[in-house]
Amino acid sequence: MATTAATFDQVSHANVDTRSFLRKYVFSTDHKTIGIQFLILSLFFLAVGGLLAMMMRWQLGFPGQAMPGGGVLPDTMAPGGILLPEFYNALVSMHGTFMVFFAIMPLLVGVFANFLIPLKIGAPDMAFPRLNMASFWIAVPAGLLMMAGFFVEGGAAGAGWTMYVPLSADPEYSGVSAGQTLWCMSIAVLGLSSILGSTNYITTIINLRAPGMGWFRMPLSIWALFITAILTVLAIPILSGAAIMLLFDQTLGTHFFLPAEGGQPLLWQHLFWFFGHPEVYILILPAMGMVSDVIANGSRKPIFGYHSMVFAIMAIGFLGWIVWGHHMFQSGMNPTLGMSFMISTLLIAVPSAIKTFNWLGTMWRGNIRFHVPMLHAIAFVAMFVIGGLSGVFMASTPVDIYIHDTYFIVAHIHYVLFGGSLFAIFAGIVFWYPKMFGRMMSESWGKVHFFLTFVFYNLTFFPMHQLGLGGHMRRIYDPTEYEFLQPLQGMNQFISISAFLLFATQIIFAANFILSWFRGKKVSENPWEDTGLEWTTPSPAPHGNWPTTPTVYQAPYEFSHPQEQTKDFVMQTDKLPTTSPAGGPADR
């Protein structure tokens, strides 16, 4: 241990923090600061993406009417407050792009991987702190490039967030030239940021675990982030390559995707979804991991079936690579191939169900504490079940042919991305807020925010299933143009109003987040009475995390341990009379 302390002192300045302001808050190499920087950046993009969705909802609910406040937009977007179809295309595309690449993905991976990995495995920082800093400061210009689309001639990219060719490759078709180019550049730059970050996460988890933190003593959040990082490192370069080829088609006159000289439009779809389906699990696995941590804490029980949870994460991570064709059933694919994609997709229901039943098993007869993170986590499980089951509809080709590219798809993606990922992100932010800032978020306002969000969220997205079954196409500008959709217009208005209320509810969260930063109740090390390593260090955690490297003696979720009579949890660093020595074979 003496040598441990000596090497640790080189990075730890817990008591004498001599870093300058710039080094501490702007160009910081501290994983916690970088996590918080990502948090602020991605919450900003979450708000931007939400605002774009509100404009879309106005147009869909009240087509042809002047949008309140729409007068501030220039005539190239909304003359007289009425949204132009071209601008609506940009809204659809940029809403998807911002939410997937700049909000949910950095919220899960940028924020929580950065913040939690070293704290939960007992490392003083990431393996490559400077690379980590670079990953944030590469993500910022990528965001600026994407935002710049709205300010160039022709507007932002308008070919949908999936950028299908030839629409995205040739300005003749979409009317957007600079915006499309900016999209490709931004995605390529952001890809570099993700790859650098994930390289760091993988290396850190493999090589920097504290003594005693064996593979099967890692919390499920870390397992999920580990598998996610592997998916990111392998999937993102495919998107980067595809985006660069598309960029060359737009700017250098190459012919990868344009059919005139033999290019293959379907090649884009294959490349995009070969990245895109692992991406789906990049967006949900970390959420599942964090929810597992929170549910064990809220139920005061060890997670049910820890090992099966780990293997389910691995199975989902693997199956994610062989299902991309289910996004392309309608592309003229050979039905035999479609069948194999259908089967591999349906197989994912198995590990997903293992996880769901394990969460229920964890809560079963638990001494449940309904704190705000727990409420969000329970909502995650419920909404993930709905989103997962609607996924089964799309996975089976006979049904998908009918509902392909309808609002049923929109409902499904929002049930897994909002109902799934975003609820888990709310749970994670509230749960680890005290470790980030040393203060609690308001519990009562947190509950108000949760219940209103839960209600308005379901009112917004559930009716979309019915719209989709009624034939409402995805991405259309004005549903009232179609006679068969006119009877459904009332439902569209209902969805729009619910969406506005849902957006307004998030102001409560924003206010709670900002005000608690200054006025929240100060907390000690372990406000949630949790078992993880991060709760053994002061809140907020100091630079270097611990004065000496902690030693781990326990499995991750030792709640209500029979040998511990004084409290209902055993920290991972606690040594019980019967605990085998650190690094012993007992529970590996």
Place this chain on the structure above:
Amino acid sequence: MAHAHAAMRPPAQAEPGAGVYTEKLGMWVFLGSEVMFFTALIGSYIILRFAHPVAWATPGQILNVPVTAVNTFLLICSSVTMVKAFAAIQEGDQRMLRFWLAATVIIGATFVSVQVFEYLQLAREGFLPSGYVPGSHLAESAETGAAYEGGAPLPHSVGLYGSTFYTMTGFHGFHVTMGVVCLTFVTVKAFRGGYTVQDHRGVEVIGLYWHFVDLVWIILFTIVYLI
């Protein structure tokens, strides 16, 4: 090599990890990512060429194979010099470390220069990422449909040929350039005596990258120039 690393690592302060030091592990993970990037490019090339083989000229008609073969030989030599540099510092031979690192930088830079020269030459003849330059020597030969320089006639359009050729070799060239930049830093550090028998991780890690780039080129040279 294990004996050298055992000396350079701090005593075990963590759970057993990958069994290699962190910088090396990080480079392996990053190279995994690079493999996927080149897979995207090479996979697209395979699909495009099988679906539309008429856009490809007979090997050697447009591209200058002999010059590139020499260039390939140079790049393979630079892998050898890289290994020699690593072997030198393992023996603690600072003078040879500097010599072999400098040689690697020079050969790497030469490779990139030859590639730039090749691009300029091809552009002058009328071969660009978008295909033939209208009115150029190549475009006119293709239009006549006559045998080109004693071989088969040129394809009517080489849009896909140009697209894949420039994108694949261009990205490889970009990787070599990045490698030369990083190697220059390593070389400068070596001239300042920054590497020792005990700790020469920088030399080994950049060596891994360099060998990867070399390996990719052998694949690219085969599929882009020779077949």
